[in-house]
Amino acid sequence: MAMRVAMIGGGMIAHDQLLPSLYQLQRLGRIGEIEVCARRRETLEALAEAPLLRRAFPGQSFRMRLEPYEEVIASLPAHSLVVMALPDQLHYDAVMCALRHDQHVLAVKPLVLKLEHARHIEEEARARGLLVGVEYHKRFDDRSLLARRRYREGLFGEFRLGTACLLEKWYYRHSNFQNWFTCDATDAFTYIGCHYVDLVAFITGLRPVEVSLYGIRDRFPNGVEGWLWTDARVIWSNGACLNVQNAIGFPDAAPGTNTQGLTMYCATAERGAWIRHDDQYRGIQYCYTRNPGGPGATLYAEPSTDYFQYVDAGGPGLVPVGYGYRSVAYIVERALELQGLAPEERREKLAAWDRAGVMATPANSSYNEAVIEAARQSLAEGGRPVPVAAA
Numbered sequence: 001m002a003m004r005v006a007m008i009g010g011g012m013i014a015h016d017q018l019l020p021s022l023y024q025l026q027r028l029g030r031i032g033e034i035e036v037c038a039r040r041r042e043t044l045e046a047l048a049e050a051p052l053l054r055r056a057f058p059g060q061s062f063r064m065r066l067e068p069y070e071e072v073i074a075s076l077p078a079h080s081l082v083v084m085a086l087p088d089q090l091h092y093d094a095v096m097c098a099l100r101h102d103q104h105v106l107a108v109k110p111l112v113l114k115l116e117h118a119r120h121i122e123e124e125a126r127a128r129g130l131l132v133g134v135e136y137h138k139r140f141d142d143r144s145l146l147a148r149r150r151y152r153e154g155l156f157g158e159f160r161l162g163t164a165c166l167l168e169k170w171y172y173r174h175s176n177f178q179n180w181f182t183c184d185a186t187d188a189f190t191y192i193g194c195h196y197v198d199l200v201a202f203i204t205g206l207r208p209v210e211v212s213l214y215g216i217r218d219r220f221p222n223g224v225e226g227w228l229w230t231d232a233r234v235i236w237s238n239g240a241c242l243n244v245q246n247a248i249g250f251p252d253a254a255p256g257t258n259t260q261g262l263t264m265y266c267a268t269a270e271r272g273a274w275i276r277h278d279d280q281y282r283g284i285q286y287c288y289t290r291n292p293g294g295p296g297a298t299l300y301a302e303p304s305t306d307y308f309q310y311v312d313a314g315g316p317g318l319v320p321v322g323y324g325y326r327s328v329a330y331i332v333e334r335a336l337e338l339q340g341l342a343p344e345e346r347r348e349k350l351a352a353w354d355r356a357g358v359m360a361t362p363a364n365s366s367y368n369e370a371v372i373e374a375a376r377q378s379l380a381e382g383g384r385p386v387p388v389a390a391a
């Protein structure tokens with residue numbers, strides 16, 4: 001029988017990337033029934049009726065589940081896939097719940113906020129022979145995979161200094177973020193800075209050893225305070241230094257859905273080297289005759305076909321393309337590969353994937369949790385440098 005998939009959480013990332021990727025995999029016959037669990041009926045209705053999803057996937061739908069997610073997970077056959085798309089601070093309980101019910105997990109990043117929690121997840125998953133794939137989709141951008149291969153061939157020498165940024169648009173402040181993006185729970189670096197820390201580790205194989213995080217508190221429209229602007233300095237195992245700036249504050253009138261990119265200055269003893277990725281501007285410039293609509297849409301636009309877009313490939317509906325889709329498909333395919341295998345065979349495959357390091361797993365990417373934990377401490381102490389625990 002086809003693998004069942006239950007997505008927990010039906011917010012922005014569910015709409016923009018996860019559900020359309022799952023619908024495409026369902027269309028291809030790779031997965032069976034899709035269920036989506038949220039606390040409010042309106043969340044599920046809005047997702048079910050989202051115009052772009054209906055146009056892209058005519059005749060496809062998901063089963064709405066309004067029960068607590070624990071009940072939804074308990075109702076699945078063992079070795080189904082739980083797609084966890086909840087706010088950052090709820091990840092740990094939800095992932096552990098899925099594992100205790102013998103479910104494979106696709107988790108949005110950051111997996112959890114504490115190294116100890118990542119270790120619990122790793123141990124529980126290993127004991128049961130279950131997959132936990134952390135959806136760091138930037139890894140599936142071909143430019144990341146190419147930089148990783150070239151770096152590991154020694155073409156850049158060693159990473160020395162770098163800068164990265166990812167600033168989301170201002171309109172995010174009006175979204176559900178107002179209800180969970182609170183100072184005590186998360187911050188701009190924890191939410192999106194982790195992508196570039198993960199990428200530098202992914203490309204170079206270096207590990208972060210110290211972090212200092214400076215933040216500015218700002219208010220959401222409902223008056224709630226969040227760390228909406230952050231500046232991080234991450235020191236690496238070879239002494240290299242990466243600066244990462246993050247915010248929910250890029251102007252809505254600017255083109256594209258955000259601004260983002262990575263520059264790495266590298267060297268051998270004799271020569272300098274350089275990697276620069278403009279992750280925002282992918283070479284497309286559009287000026288429309290009218291605003292196409294949707295949050296943050298602009299008359300002048302710089303769309304990216306690299307992350308996630310829908311194309312008309314002859315129908316029915318539209319086909320999602322980009323690394324956002326490939327990343328979800330990759331993790332789903334790994335869960336499918338484990339179907340029907342004995343626990344020992346599953347553990348062998350899982351260990352090989354941990355070692356290959358392409359898919360982020362608790363065993364090969366928990367330096368992200370160690371950085372977040374140290375960064376949160378640094379933030380609370382005005383940016384004091386805090387050592388990153390060895391993951």
Ligand SMILES: NC(=O)c1ccc[n+]([C@@H]2O[C@H](COP(=O)([O-])OP(=O)(O)OC[C@H]3O[C@@H](n4cnc5c(N)ncnc54)[C@H](O)[C@@H]3O)[C@@H](O)[C@H]2O)c1
Nearest residue numbers: 009010011012013014037038039085086087088108176177
């Ligand atoms: N670039 C990325 O990889 C990326 C991008 C966006 C979001 N994310 C991550 O995805 C997660 C969700 O972000 P989002 O933008 O979708 O947020 P969101 O606020 O739009 O959605 C969160 C959803 O969780 C649901 N929810 C909350 N508590 C629940 C509960 N107890 N049971 C069931 N549902 C519950 C809410 O109803 C909502 O549908 C965050 O951890 C975020 O960091 C990752």
